[in-house]
Amino acid sequence: xxxxxxxxxxxxxxxxxxxxxxxxxxxxxxxxxxxxxxxxxxxxxxxxxxxxxxxxxxxxxxxxxxxxxxxxxxxxxxxxxxxxxxxxxxxxxxxxxxxxxxxxxxxxxxxxxxxxxxxxxxxxxxxxxxxxxxxxxxxxxxxxxxxxxxxxxxxxxxxxxxxxxxxxxxxxxxxxxxxxxxxxxxxxxxxxxxxxxxxxxxxxxxxxxxxxxxxxxxxxxxxxxxxxxxxxxxxxxxxxxxxxxxxxxxxxxxxxxxxxxxxxxxxxxxxxxxxxxxxxxxxxxxxxxxxxxxxxxxxxxxxxxxxxxxxxxxx
Amino acid sequence: xxxxxxxxxxxxxxxxxxxxxxxxxxxxxxxxxxxxxxxxxxxxxxxxxxxxxxxxxxxxxxxxxxxxxxxxxxxxxxxxxxxxxxxxxxxxxxxxxxxxxxxxxxxxxxxxxxxxxxxxxxxxxxxxxxxxxxxxxxxxxxxxxxxxxxxxxxxxxxxxxxxxxxxxxxxxxxxxxxxxxxxxxxxxxxxxxxxxxxxxxxxxxxxxxxxxxxxxxxxxxxxxxxxxxxxxxxxxxxxxxxxxxxxxxxxxxxxxxxxxxxxxxxxxxxxxxxxxxxxxxxxxxxxxxxxxxxxxxxxxxxxxxxxxxxxxxxxxxxxxxxxxxxxxxxxxxxxxxxxxxxxxxxxxxxxxxxxxxxxxxxxxxxxxxxxxxxxxxxxxxxxxxxxxxxxxxxxxxxxxxxxxxxxxxxxxxxxxxxxxxxxxxxxxxxxxxxxxxxxxxxxxxxxxxxxxxxxxxxxxxxxxxxxxxxxxxxxxxxxxxxxxxxxxxxxxxxxxxxxxxxxxxxxxxxxxxxxxxxxxxxxxxxxxxxxxxxxxxxxxxxxxxxxxxxxxxxxxxxxxxxxxxxxxxxxxxxxxxxxxxxxxxxxxxxxxxxxxxxxxxxxxxxxxxxxxxxxxxxxxxxxxxxxx
Ligand code: SF4
Numbered sequence: 020x021x022x023x024x025x026x027x028x029x030x031x032x033x034x035x036x037x038x039x040x041x042x043x044x045x046x047x048x049x050x051x052x053x054x055x056x057x058x059x060x061x062x063x064x065x066x067x068x069x070x071x072x073x074x075x076x077x078x079x080x081x082x083x084x085x086x087x088x089x090x091x092x093x094x095x096x097x098x099x100x101x102x103x104x105x106x107x108x109x110x111x112x113x114x115x116x117x118x119x120x121x122x123x124x125x126x127x128x129x130x131x132x133x134x135x136x137x138x139x140x141x142x143x144x145x146x147x148x149x150x151x152x153x154x155x156x157x158x159x160x161x162x163x164x165x166x167x168x169x170x171x172x173x174x175x176x177x178x179x180x181x182x183x184x185x186x187x188x189x190x191x192x193x194x195x196x197x198x199x200x201x202x203x204x205x206x207x208x209x210x211x212x213x214x215x216x217x218x219x220x221x222x223x224x225x226x227x228x229x230x231x232x233x234x235x236x237x238x239x240x241x242x243x244x245x246x247x248x249x250x251x252x253x254x255x256x257x258x259x260x261x262x263x264x265x266x267x268x269x270x271x272x273x274x275x276x277x278x279x280x281x282x283x284x285x286x287x288x289x290x291x292x293x294x295x296x297x298x299x300x301x302x303x304x305x306x307x308x309x310x311x312x313x314x315x316x317x318x319x320x321x322x323x324x325x326x327x328x329x330x331x332x333x334x
Numbered sequence: 335x336x337x338x339x340x341x342x343x344x345x346x347x348x349x350x351x352x353x354x355x356x357x358x359x360x361x362x363x364x365x366x367x368x369x370x371x372x373x374x375x376x377x378x379x380x381x382x383x384x385x386x387x388x389x390x391x392x393x394x395x396x397x398x399x400x401x402x403x404x405x406x407x408x409x410x411x412x413x414x415x416x417x418x419x420x421x422x423x424x425x426x427x428x429x430x431x432x433x434x435x436x437x438x439x440x441x442x443x444x445x446x447x448x449x450x451x452x453x454x455x456x457x458x459x460x461x462x463x464x465x466x467x468x469x470x471x472x473x474x475x476x477x478x479x480x481x482x483x484x485x486x487x488x489x490x491x492x493x494x495x496x497x498x499x500x501x502x503x504x505x506x507x508x509x510x511x512x513x514x515x516x517x518x519x520x521x522x523x524x525x526x527x528x529x530x531x532x533x534x535x536x537x538x539x540x541x542x543x544x545x546x547x548x549x550x551x552x553x554x555x556x557x558x559x560x561x562x563x564x565x566x567x568x569x570x571x572x573x574x575x576x577x578x579x580x581x582x583x584x585x586x587x588x589x590x591x592x593x594x595x596x597x598x599x600x601x602x603x604x605x606x607x608x609x610x611x612x613x614x615x616x617x618x619x620x621x622x623x624x625x626x627x628x629x630x631x632x633x634x635x636x637x638x639x640x641x642x643x644x645x646x647x648x649x650x651x652x653x654x655x656x657x658x659x660x661x662x663x664x665x666x667x668x669x670x671x672x673x674x675x676x677x678x679x680x681x682x683x684x685x686x687x688x689x690x691x692x693x694x695x696x697x698x699x700x701x702x703x704x705x706x707x708x709x710x711x712x713x714x715x716x717x718x719x720x721x722x723x724x725x726x727x728x729x730x731x732x733x734x735x736x737x738x739x740x741x742x743x744x745x746x747x748x749x750x751x752x753x754x755x756x757x758x759x760x761x762x763x764x765x766x767x768x769x770x771x772x773x774x775x776x777x778x779x780x781x782x783x784x785x786x787x788x789x790x791x792x793x794x795x796x797x798x799x800x801x802x803x804x805x806x807x808x809x810x811x812x813x814x815x816x817x818x819x820x821x822x823x824x825x826x827x828x829x830x831x832x833x834x835x836x837x838x839x840x841x842x843x844x845x846x847x848x849x850x851x852x853x854x855x856x857x858x859x860x861x862x863x864x865x866x867x868x869x870x871x872x873x874x875x876x877x878x879x880x881x882x883x884x885x886x887x888x889x890x891x892x893x894x895x896x897x898x899x900x901x902x903x904x905x906x907x908x909x910x911x912x913x914x915x916x917x918x919x920x921x922x923x924x925x926x927x928x929x930x931x932x933x934x935x936x937x938x939x940x941x942x943x944x945x946x947x948x949x950x951x952x953x954x955x956x957x958x959x960x961x962x
Contacts, residue, residue, distance in 0.1 A: 037451035041460075048467040143616045156599075160592035162543055164550050165566060165584035168573055176574050183574075229616040232734040235689055239729075240749045240800065241722035244619040244714075254739050273456035277547055281570070292551050295466040303466040307459055314456050329739060330784045 023326060027319045038311045039091070043084050046304055066100070096305035101297040106305040110287060114309065116186055117286035119198070120205055120279070121272045128210035128217055128271065129264055133253075135214070136221020136260075140229065141248045151218065158215035163274055167208035167281035174204060184283035205282040209275055213267040220263045224256040231255070258329050265321035269314055348600020354593040362410040370403040374558040382576045395565075395579045396572055404560060405582055411561040413590070415476050415554075416542030422480035423541070424534050427487025432522060434488065435495025436514070446492065452485040461544065465553045472545075472561070475554035479544045487533060494529045498522060535601055539594035546587050562587050620688035620714050623697045628711065633703025635662040636840045637686065637725070637808045642700035642710075644678075644685045647693070654914065655681040657864035658700070661842070663808060668834060668841040670855030670872065672848060672887065678864040679844045683812045685710075686842075687721050704808070723753045726801035728811040732793035736785040742769075742796045743781030749803035768799040772829060791822035798829065802837075809834075810842045815850065827853055848888050852876060857943075860884045863919035870944035870955070880946040880953040883920050918949065926950050 078086070090097070096106035139151040175183040186201050187193050228234065229252050237251045238244075276288030283289075287306055294302040326332045371389075377398035385393040385401075392401035434445040452460065464478035498504065499522070507517045548554040549563030560568070562583045569579035621644075629640040644656040656678040663669045673679045684690045686702050686709060702709040704725065709717065729735040737745055746765035750756065756764070762781070769777035772795040785793055794814060801809050811830070815823040831854055834841055843855055851858050851872060858875055860868040860883065868881040879885040915921060921932040931949055938947045944955040 034451065034454050037448075038454060041451060041455075042463060045460075045463050045467050048464075140616060156595060157592065160539070160595050161588050162546060162550075162566075162584065162591070164547065165580075165587060168566075168570065168580055168584065171573065172577050226616050230691070232729065232731065233737045235617075235684075235691075236727075236729060236735045236800075237737065238619060239687060239689055239721055239727040240803075241718050241720070241752050242748065243718065243752065246752075247619070251737055251740075255737065258739070269456035270458075273458035273462075276458060276462065277550065280551060291462055291466075292553070295462065295553060296470065298466075298469070300466065303463065307463045307466075310459055311455050315454060318454075331738065331786055 020323075020326075024319070024323055027322055031315050031319055034315055035312055038315070039088055039308055040084070042304060042308050042311075043087060046300060047080065049300070070100075091305075091308070096309075097301035099294070099299050099302040101294065101299040101302070106302050109290065109302065110306055110309050113285060113287040113290045113306075114313075116284060117272075117275055117279070117288060117310075119202065120209065120284055120286055121268075121275045123202055123206040124209040124213070124271050124275070125268050127206060128213035128267060131210070132214040132217025132267075133221045133260060135218040137225055137248060137253055137256075139218065139222045140225035143226065148222075152222075155215040155218045158211045159219075161211065162277075163208050163212055164277040164281050166211060167205065167278055170204045170208055171281070184281075186285055201282075205278045205284055208281070209271060209278045212274065213271050216270075217260070217263060217267055221256065221260050224259045225252055227259075228252045228255045254328075258325070261321060261325050261328065265318050268317055268321075272310065272314060272317075345600045345603060347596050348603070351593040351596025351598075351600065354589065355597055358409065358590055358593065359413065361406065362413050365406045365410045368406065370406060371400040373399060373403040373407045373560075375399065382572065382579070385578050385582075392582055393578055395569065396576075401579065401582055404565060405562075405586060408560050408562045408565050408583060409586055409590070411472075411555065411559070412542055412546055412563065412587070415472065415545045415561060416538060419476050419480040419483070419541045419545060420534050420538040422476075423483035423537070424487055424530055426480070427484040428491040428526065428530050430484065430488040431491030431493075432495050432518060432526060435492040436499050436518060436522060438496070438499070442492070445488070449485040449488050452482075453489075455482075457482060458544070458547070461548065462553075465548060470553040470556065472549070472555035472559070475545055475548040478548065479541050483537060483541060486537065487530070490533050491526055491530060494526055495522060498525055532601065532605070535594075535598045539591045539598065542594070543587065543591055615693050617691035617693075620717055621685065621690040621692040621695050621697055623688075623710055625697065625699050625710070627699045628708075629701045631701070631703050631708060632706040633662070633701075635664045635667075636704065637661075637663040637842065638703040639682070639686065640701045640703065642682060642685055642702065643698045644681050644690055645696050645698050647696055654864050655695075656685060659861070659864075659866055660700075661859055661866070661869075663840045663842055665807075665840055666834070666838045667857065668843055668855045670843045670845060670851040670858040671861060672845055672851055672858060673861035674846060676863075677861040679846075679861045680812050682861070683727075683810045683842060683844045686810060687725055687727070688714075688717055689727070719753070722749055722801075722806070723804045724806055725808045725810065726804070726806040728794075728797050728801045728809060728814040730813040731817040732790065732797045733785060733817075735797060736793060738785055741782050741784055742788070746781075746796070746800055746803060749800050753804050764803075765799075768802060769796070771802065771833075772796075772799045774799075789822075790818050791825060794818060794822075794826055795829070798826070798833070802833065805837070806839070808840045808842065810844070812844045813846070816846070823850075830854065848876070848890070860887065863914060865919065865947065866938060866945070867920065867947045868945065869938075874944060878953045880944065880951040880955050881920075881948045882924050882926055882952060885952050918947070 094107060096110070098104070099106050099109055102109055135151050135155065139148045142148045171183055174181045181204055182188065182201050184201075186198065188197050188201075225248075229248075233255070234247060234252055237247050242251065273288075275284075275286060276292060278284065279286040279289040280292060287310060291303060291306050293299075294306065377394070380390070380394050380398040381396055383390050383394040383398075385391065387393055390400050390402065392405060395401055395404065430445060430449075434442040460482045461475075461478040464481055465474055468474040468477065504517065504521055507521050512520075545554060546561065546563030546566070549561050550567040552564070552567055555561045555564045557564070557568070565583035566580060566587070569576075569583065573580050627641065633640065639659060639661040642656055642659045643654070646653040646655055659678070659682050661669060661671070661682075671679045671682065681690055681695070685697055688697075688709070690697070697710055700710065704720070707716075709720065709725075712720075736742065743762060743765050746768055747758070747761035750761045750764055766777050766781055769781060774780055774792060774795050780788070780792070785796070788796065794817075797814070814830070815826050818826060827850060830841070833839060841854075843851070845851060855872050857870065858872045859866050860875075860881065862883055868875065868879065868884045870880075875884060876888060879888055915932050916935065917933050918924070918927070918931045918936050921927040924931070928950070936947050936949060938945050939955075941955045946955055
């Protein structure tokens with residue numbers, strides 16, 4: 020197992036390099052004089068000159084890439100102009116909040132999605148199946164940011180059950196119950212679309228598996244139907260559900276941008292949008308590379324989980 | 335095409351989605367012609383008028399602009415941008431995919447590497463990076479959304495192209511001296527276009543959502559121009575005081591995306607042949623029972639199948655897989671049921687414990703008595719308790735019938751644990767003993783193997799061990815040796831024979847091989863087109879078959895017990911069981927058939943231990959009985 024994880028980690032290196040190349044190339048699309056474009060309203064002659072030096076814009080493209088990469092490897096993501104602090108410090112601080120939000124959402128959507136999918140498949144064409152299928156359809160059609168706003172109206176403004184926005188109460192907050200109260204709505208809003216996608220896929224994966232011969236064997240053994248569904252069938256269906264969980268994790272992670280805006284969540288998505296509006300390119304660049312790299316590592320974990328589940332995968 | 339449209343129309347949800355979508359698109363198209371107020375004229379005196387105000391059906395926004403007008407223009411813009419992004423992504427992505435799939439080799443390799451790299455990004459993140467570089471603006475948002483969807487199209491279309499590129503018509507075009515460009519444009523493209531259209535229909539809703547999202551963040555359309563997303567984004571600051579300004583554009587996005595999804599799902603379902611054939615329905619825990627005739631008990635022998643009728647109901651068609659089959663297994667007896675595939679022998683076997691996949695299977699008549707109780711009418715709870723405990727199954731292909739992800743020891747232990755309250759350690763010890771009893775060497779070690787780590791013969795031994803787990807009274811073996819090669823087959827048969835003598839098991843043995851019957855079975859029943867056509871002690875039937883079909887079956891086996899033989903050596907095919915002739919079902923293939931054979935119903939004529947369903951039997955079983 021250890022060897023397999025190592026192998027997957029090594030194979031991630033070219034992907035990570037590719038990500039940096041792509042981000043670098045996208046950023047070189049900036050039209051006009053990059054330093055001025057990047058600095059925008061912060062563009063004093065000194066700043067422009069300093070940035071040109073920082074970015075090494077006098078040097079050829081390839082060389083510039085390697086300088087940038089080398090700096091990043093040493094933990095130097097540059098300095099944010101709008102915030103006037105090192106990019107990496109800001110990212111690490113913000114990422115924590117995003118991780119709490121996206122992580123909770125991911126657990127929610129995986130749990131609810133699989134649950135709904137399995138029930139739906141086990142009761143195919145029954146009332147539960149129809150209700151779930153229709154709810155799922157609504158779930159994948161509603162924009163998460165709109166849903167978030169409607170949740171605020173209902174649960175925070177009208178019913179006053181939950182705080183409107185933010186991560187902690189400004190006065191007297193800061194403990195775990197406070198965090199959870201603030202987390203409920205954004206985590207739910209963020210998980211809705213992914214829940215729908217996972218539920219759909221789980222349903223069809225289960226239907227596929229339930230027709231297999233080994234299910235008939237389990238039934239012929241006298242295994243209780245509940246166990247047939249939740250142990251035999253789900254175990255086999257997980258093999259095709261897990262890769263989708265990996266993909267959906269990416270949607271949840273990046274979809275947190277909207278939710279962080281709607282709920283004033285101090286995460287990395289909101290930081291990115293602010294940075295884009297302020298044209299703080301170094302902050303955007305660093306944030307994108309950082310989040311993408313995290314996602315690559317998450318996918319390695321997904322592969323490892325898959326290999327633990329399926330003994331037929333050579334490790 | 336017409337069938338496709340019919341299917342689509344039959345799906346009411348999809349039709350509703352299509353209608354709503356057409357309505358929204360039509361409204362968007364005619365928006366400039368409608369007598370709407372100008373969408374961008376501000377009037378701060380009329381800020382935040384509620385819906386149904388005079389002159390403003392949906393009220394006004396924070397600058398006093400007419401919401402209805404802004405909604406219509408915004409919808410128009412959102413639809414246009416989403417569609418444009420979809421088209422751009424589809425054209426560029428498909429072009430890349432076609433080139434990669436057609437040229438293959440290094441071109442393909444490099445392109446797909448880049449595509450994979452792009453797909454390694456969390457989706458929206460890449461769009462954000464592009465907007466960051468190009469700067470906020472509707473055009474740039476459009477480019478970003480299109481760009482991040484290009485890899486999706488490239489990968490899909492490449493897959494389809496690779497499949498097409500190897501086909502003859504492409505080779506023919508190459509031989510005819512057509513250039514690559516012409517082949518791509520004239521031969522490949524027309525075949526790929528439908529796939530592109532389907533991929534577009536499934537992604538366009540997503541792209542509308544995505545551009546709306548970027549506008550919502552303030553990175554898309556810039557004021558005063560507004561699409562639905564930026565309307566929602568601008569309204570957000572007044573969400574609490576004036577929610578209607580948020581609800582109006584938000585609901586519109588929802589309605590558009592929902593109708594596209596409904597319609598798209600309908601299109602996909604109508605195109606998916608598996609859904610049409612019902613291949614994606616889940617079998618219930620027990621076969622549906624809907625009986626007219628219910629024979630009285632208590633039955634004789636350990637298992638008494640009486641006038642069993644099992645049918646498959648597929649749409650309007652009814653397939654009579656099992657037609658009034660009666661069989662009784664005596665204690666310690668091995669009864670063989672032989673027939674071609676489709677004769678109903680396996681369905682008979684599976685009906686006993688309600689294991690026929692249902693839907694489409696329905697047991698429409700008869701009974702199966704065990705221990706004085708009718709299994710067919712038994713509630714699921716009772717049936718489950720008997721399954722694997724009193725009546726156990728061995729199935730055909732052990733690779734498919736064992737769970738691929740559980741260790742064989744756990745599968746064995748489970749068979750014990752579902753019927754007996756014993757500890758885990760005890761169950762495991764029993765599992766080892768079971769493996770030993772089916773002569774698996776190294777049982778202590780093999781118990782932790784997964785099915786794919788064992789050979790075919792070993793797997794079937796595990797299957798047999800599982801059937802023996804609770805010392806059942808009857809074992810139903812459904813072609814247990816068919817998937818194995820000849821030597822292994824002989825070993826497994828010998829094992830089964832030993833086991834049944836040691837344990838006094840009754841076996842119902844389903845096979846298509848008379849050689850196997852000769853080796854193992856005391857009695858044999860021959861099935862044809864869902865009916866029993868002959869029955870009797872194995873030796874007598876083999877020595878003097880009475881039914882012409884039986885005679886031919888026996889003639890197919892060159893040397894008894896020597897490997898497997900398909901029954902294709904008999905000319906003709908068994909009849910489709912939804913269109914059976916009135917009289918003898920074998921008549922179309924029978925040499926001795928006369929006119930009367932196909933006309934009148936034919937009963938199974940019994941005489942002593944033997945029975946035959948034939949007007950002109952090969953042997954007079956009645957006279958044979960006398961001489962015996
Ligand atoms: S009834 Fe007639 S057709 Fe049928 S098997 Fe006998 S002889 Fe042949």
